[in-house]
Amino acid sequence: MILGGTVTGEFKTPEEWEELLIRSGFKAITAPFCCEDDENLIRKYMDIIERNHVKISEIGVWRNILIGQDIDYAVNQLKLADKLGIECCVNIVGTVSSLSWDAADVSNFTDDNYVTIVKSIRQVIDEAAPTKAYYTIEPMPWMIPDGPDVYLKLIDDVDRERFAVHMDFVNMINSPRRFLCACDFVEDCFKKLSPFIKSTHIKDSRMDVTKYTTHIDECPPGEGNLDYPKILQILDKYLPKDGAILLEHMSTFEEYDKAFKYVKNAAEKAGVEV
Known part of the structure; x- marks a missing residue:
């Protein structure tokens, strides 16, 4: 496996970003650009990435395609991924809730919403028509897919060759049973979904066992x-x-560096090469 994350820190130019990339030690990263960026800027980043022998594990959409207005952006991100040979273009399914684009809402689990989810994923893939890249959905605690079996059903129902899996097992640790039996749950996720996985997020999970009711937090590894x-x-x-495992959701270079070193140390203890 190759370990990395999002290159984070203060920079104004691709050259300054390269300095952070080298300092990070990452061998896999999230794309530092999007389809709305200037082509020359994208090329500068790609030259840096290729020069440093780093893999772009994923490029994100992170917009709500269920309400329609961001379908074009998702299509163009997938097209860019295909053009540049980035295998994983990732999003969440979105929501029809008016609260926020990633809200926990009862509508997320209705039958009608599921039909809309399937149609929207098909639309992105069909309009982009990728031949190298895959469109993937990151699991969420309160949104489809919230477990490995739900993800397998979604794969069957979308029925597109270029639909695959983005793995985030911590996002699916959304109950005490999954938290307390976490290793068994993670094994189940990878056993069922590994043939389809194109990128993986790694985080940690903690549950407050002193209070009622259940409260589970995401946190950095370690x-x-x-x-x-x-x-x-x-x-x-x-x-x-060459499977990429990516750290995420930290704000500073120092936070990423601490988590990176922790995972490297844990891998050494486990006899795993990253």
Whole structure:
């Protein structure tokens, strides 16, 4: 596996970004550009990435395509991924809720909404017509797909060759049972979905067991309760040698660096090469 994340820190130019990339030690990253950026800027980043032998594991959409207005952006992101050979273009399914684009809402689980989800994913793939890249959906705690079996059903129902899996097992640790039996749950996720996985997020999970009712938090690796050496052994069992595992949701270079070093150390203890 190859370990990385989002290159984070203060920079104004691609050259300054390159300095952060080198300092990070990342060998896999999220794309530092999007389809709305100037082509020359994208080319500068691509030259840096190729020069440093780094893999772009994913390019994100992160917009709500269920309400229609961001379908074109999703299509263009997938087209850009295909053009540049980025295998994974990732989004969440979105919501029809008026609260926010990623809201926890009862509408997320209705039958009618599921039909809309399937149609919207098909539309993005059909309009982009990728031949190298895949459109993927990141699991969410309160949104389809919220478990591996739900994801398998979604794959069957979308029925598109270029639809695949973005793995985020922490987002699916959304109940005490999954938290307390986390290694078994993670193994189940990868056993069922590994043939379709194009990129993987790695985080940690912690649950407050002193209060009612259940409260589960995401946190950086090493700051939660997951058995990370064992988790990494599971990932190593199912992912290919060039399978990317990406740190996320930290704000500073120092936070990413701390988590990166923790995972590297846990991998060494587990006898796993990253």
